[in-house]
Amino acid sequence: MATDPNSTDPNFWPEYLEQHRDPTNRALHVAGTLSAAALLGVGLARRDWRALVAAPLVGYGAAWLGHFLVERNRPKTLDAPLASLAADVRMAGLAITGQLAREYRRYGIPDRPGLVIRRHPPRAPALEPAPSDEKRG
Template sequence: MSKPQSYRTFNEFYPFYLGEHTHRVSRRLHFAGTSIALVLLVAAVAASIWWLAGLAFLQGYALAWCGHFFFEHNRPATFRYAWFSFLADWRMWWEILTGKIRL
């Protein structure tokens, strides 16, 4: 078994992250989950209903992990690279929103 790759910078990590999200349905689930999470976070702050922030994280990850387990058939990078994965999810969301990555 080969030693797992270690990433020192986000720019090293992001191509790996994209490679873990090649299935269109998985990307759609990530985009939907992140979009819903954003709406819930804004609502939490605007209405001072803080449990919505927790719900945002739960549902966001639930949709993303469904994409990995049922469509990508891989293990979410969050399990090993939590911070880089969190950042990469938002970057991928932005690149989908702006048309750089296709759904």
């Protein structure tokens, strides 16, 4: 069995975050991951092969819609399936605990296309001189 070459790559997680900058893509991933986990649990508990088959279809289907229709990039699952699955679970966990935005800030990755995250507070605008009390004729 071949091992996933990117599973120990320290750059994998930041690259994964970079490919999931759009909030809609992330929402599709989280929904797909949680739905797949629920289907997997139901399938195992009830010994229902239909739920077990549906789990990866629902999970990857939602995620790939996010990549192809929203983010317009290539899913990392195609290059590193195990590392990508682990990252999907990690992202879902961080998202439902409210810690995902912190990860984007940690790596300096804008969490929305075109959004610039400022590392320092902006400078205060220069004060304009007070209007003159002189009457104009």
